[in-house]
Amino acid sequence: MRRGLSVVDALLPVLSVVAALALWELISRTGIISERDLPPMTTCVSTLWHLVQTGAFWHQLLLTVRGWALGLGVATVLAVPIGIVLGSSDLAGRAFRVPIEFLRPIPSAALIPLLFLTLGTNIKSEVFLAAFGAFWPLLVQTMYGVRDVDPVALDTARSFGLGPVERLYRVTLPSTVPYIATGLRISSTVALILAFTAELFMGIPGLGQAMNVANAFGLENELYALALATGFLGVAIHLVSTAVERRALRWHPSQRQAVS
Amino acid sequence: MLEISHVGKTYGSGARETRALADIDLTVVERELLCVVGPSGCGKTTLLKCVGGLLRPTTGEVRLHGRRVTEPPEEMALVFQDYSRSLMPWTSVRNNVLLPLRHKKLARSERARLVEDALEAVGLTRFIDHYPWQLSGGMQQRVAIARALAYQPSILLMDEPFASVDAQTRGDLEDLVLNVREQYGVTILFVTHDIDESVYLADRIAVLTHSPTEVKELIAVDLPSPRDQIATKELAEFARLRGHVYRLIKRERPAAGDLAAEQALAAVHPET
């Protein structure tokens, strides 16, 4: 069994990206897809490069990040305590099972018209939408985490005379942290999608609205550049949330649910 | 029939190099049941995987019927210790036994017959349409054996197949192996750490050293056939052979407190 990767193997990811970009350039320049529909890779990248040097772009990016962060924050602040309560108490968990099962599958997107008419086309709607979507995965994961606490550990704590609050604090919560971390990873993806959606569909300032403007004025290059940038923002958020999750899972046997 | 010539297997490289097998030299004769015993961690499973074509030996070669073994050969069947993990839980016992036959050039009716015959030989005809996980551990191992039998190999490799089974079931399974050998005329290479089992089953026993592993001694077992769980084990010859093998292995085990040797053992055989 050979140790270490061959040079080709190590470079494979880089080579495949280069190949894909070259393919993009080729398809566009040779007109397989017209240049109007699919601007060449070099054009899009240079547009992105120019964009990145403008203040406006970063302002819009930060607005999207702000909507994402606030939405995720609100969701966390609500979902974790509620999840702990519902997870710890069999009565509460069962009492609210049906409402949760009905509310959970509601696509947050369906609430957009409602938000138009209530909170209006501003950051409040963006945060509400992101929070609504991010709430459910966190809630469910927190509940799983609390329910999955090792009963032996709890019994041991009880036999040492720890009261219910202390047991919650010293046994249940630490054991739930990895689940919450997984929930955060899933929810942060959802929150970004919804923050962007709110901007795109409701004209709220941010990357989504920038895309609206580019679309309205037929600026294809900008459209593609913004899409690329949004993708990178998504990757950044995904990397951070995955790193946080990995850290939280490090000392805990892997208990993750299905990959999302 | 099966020639294992100077087989060695080394894992890793440089400072992390571990020599699982040093030099194994062994010949298995047609229709014999050869048991391989050795101290824990001496690389018995590694040896079997090399013989079975699942691993490439670092040195030496294995020849079956004169042909070099590089891939799992068609005339050979393996029975693993982890029977439950080697059976497909999503389908019936019948389909599990059928799997290796599907790519053989046989008529459908012929395949069905082989499956039914094999399951009858191991006494599981009643459970042919059950899921494997609905059966007990011993029964699952019999399914694995039936699967090997239906495949009609000329040689059967068994890697501590009864280690995870309770003692009483083990006795039944040992007798099953002997019956099957009589009925099918198949050659068997049987790896075990259970010394009593090795003496009970074997025509010959190969005792291995601890790593780096070699064949320490080849012992001929002259006990009368057919073997019986009670009568054979009451014979003086059984006790003598058993004691002999036990002493050979005991000398191979590191003295208590020999930490370096223990670590070398553990490094070589991660499954132990």
Next chain:
Amino acid sequence: MSARAWRLTKVGAEIAVPIAILLAWQAWTASAHQARFPRPTTILVEFQKLWLFSEFGQHVVPSLERIGAGFVLGAVIGVALGIPLGLSARARRAATPHIEYWRAMPPPALLPISIILAHSIADRQKISFIAFVCIFPVLLNTIDGIRGIDPTLIDTARSYGVPQREHIRRIVLPAAFPQIMAGLRNSLALAVIMMVLTEYFSSTNGVGYVLLISKNTFQLVPMWASIVLIGVLGYVLNLGFLLVERRVLAWHRGWRAALPE
């Protein structure tokens, strides 16, 4: 409280709490007198008028067709790509940057582009958009499912010389199937959301379109009825999928129950 009384209390709560919530909602909206928040009873009446079954054919059917076609297409591609990637570490190395990028990309960012590339807002744009998004949960779960197959099973197949095609068909796919199903379930939920988004963004029919139009024309009760419909659709599709999963994976439950702890 005795064990039996406790159990009854829990069952009672399970029934009483949803009813209480509905009653509270009804009471609040009745007293609030806001057009934006009609009473649940009003919504229900409108729901029946609109969706059962006058507008069903014109709007619900196209939406369901798009969900169905997009989901199936995405699932097939996801599994088809997932098999070689699951089996080959080298292929995974090459594909990783692409997978990591596209799975992290928020799908709505691709909506305008999908319209440009498809040259239309007809079904093909919608279905290809939904399919594209549906690929990723299935792809990732297929890869994970294949990588997680017990090596003993693989060794057994190798030792019996099972040829590659048989191996994939009879061992790899069934073994990975439980994990693939989890991916399919996520994908289905995603398909519903994407259907709403893409119809809301640009469409001439469909549930999302009705949602948009009723908002634009300030027809608030139909708007609410559409929201409820979308929720019901998501719930029913998920339930249907779970029922199918339960039957198809019966062996899996039995097997896991029989595993020694």
